[in-house]
Amino acid sequence: xxFFLDSAKLDEIDxxxxxxxxxxxxxxxxxxxxxxxxxxxxxxDIANWIKENNLEGMDKFPVSVEINPHLDKAEDMIKAAKxxxxxxxxxxxxxxxxxxxxxxxxxxxxxxxxxxVTLVFSASQAIQAGRIGAKFVSPFIGWKENNGxxxxxxxxxxxxxxxxxxxxxEIIAAAVRSGKTIAExxxxxxxxxxxSLQVLEDSFNHPYTTFGLKTFSDAWDNTKGN
Ligand code: E4P
Numbered sequence: 001x002x003f004f005l006d007s008a009k010l011d012e013i014d015x016x017x018x019x020x021x022x023x024x025x026x027x028x029x030x031x032x033x034x035x036x037x038x039x040x041x042x043x044x045d046i047a048n049w050i051k052e053n054n055l056e057g058m059d060k061f062p063v064s065v066e067i068n069p070h071l072d073k074a075e076d077m078i079k080a081a082k083x084x085x086x087x088x089x090x091x092x093x094x095x096x097x098x099x100x101x102x103x104x105x106x107x108x109x110x111x112x113x114x115x116x117v118t119l120v121f122s123a124s125q126a127i128q129a130g131r132i133g134a135k136f137v138s139p140f141i142g143w144k145e146n147n148g149x150x151x152x153x154x155x156x157x158x159x160x161x162x163x164x165x166x167x168x169x170e171i172i173a174a175a176v177r178s179g180k181t182i183a184e185x186x187x188x189x190x191x192x193x194x195x196s197l198q199v200l201e202d203s204f205n206h207p208y209t210t211f212g213l214k215t216f217s218d219a220w221d222n223t224k225g226n
Contacts, residue, residue: 001186004064004172004194008035008042010049012197017053017061024062026138026172026194028094028118029069047088058090064116064136066094077104085113092135094118097125106132116172126158130167136192142175152184159188179203 002023005016008031016022025046035042043065055061067080077100081093094116095105105115109132116136117129121144129137139158141151155173162171173185176195182203185193195203220226 001190002192003200004062004192005200006031006175006194006196008032008037008046010035010045013046013049016197016200020200022200023192024064026064026094026116026174028066043084043087043091047090050088050090056089058092058114058135061090062092062114062135063088063090064092064094064118064138066118069096072098072100074100074104074107077101078107081108081113081115082111092116094138095134097129102128102132105129105134109133109135117169118174120174123154123157123161126171127161127165130162130165130169133167134169136172137169138172138174138194140175141173141181142177145177151181152188155185155190156188159190163189 004024004026005013005022006026007013008027013025032039032042037045046063050056050061050063065084067077067084071077071080077095081095081104085091085093092114093108095101096119097117102117105117108115114135116138117134118138120126120129120137120139126137126139139155141155144151144154158171162169170191173181173190173193176182176185176193177199179202182193
């Protein structure tokens with residue numbers, strides 16, 4: 001299972017790549033806002049970071065960038081997607097899973113511009129992303145959890161459908177908020193999970209590891225001759 005970082009902050013992307021070897025990045029308008037930069041500056045900075053780190057190439061290090069969410073007509077989405085995608089070969093264009101969005105994603109994939117169908121909340125939506133040959137589909141998890149909905153069976157159903165139908169589209173478990181979900185997605189053989197740096201780092205820890213280190217350090221210090 002690959003790990004993407006859900007962030008548009010360069011310091012977080014740099015740390016997650018250099019320390020933990022993340023495989024790509026996903027952004028959304030909320031992450032761009034949190035970076036404190038205007039949209040075009042934030043994504044240009046990520047494009048420059050890609051060059052500095054010799055990571056050019058969509059398959060080497062894909063970065064999902066969401067176009068203006070106000071656009072609700074396929075032709076406007078296609079125009080915006082073409083402009084953003086021309087900025088960096090690593091950019092995958094996030095398109096919302098709506099009627100107009102799927103139509104735009106289909107046209108973009110046919111034109112060789114790779115897409116990530118986002119804001120997916122059901123298996124029936126995920127099927128459409130697979131059918132049109134999107135590079136990625138992003139079923140959201142955290143948002144459904146917040147709404148008190150099941151997420152394990154929902155992701156299992158999507159994974160089963162994709163494996164049976166042999167869609168080339170890779171599944172990104174999006175908005176992952178816990179180590180428990182990371183383990184569940186690995187168990188379901190989901191292709192990729194994306195989460196914040198905090199969730200990623202928290203998933204490396206366990207209180208017993210901290211407790212164990214203290215216990216063993218005390219023993220070390222009290223060992224005769226040390
Ligand atoms: C994936 O692309 C993201 O996880 C998705 O956009 C949701 O992110 P957020 O809920 O952490 O903002």
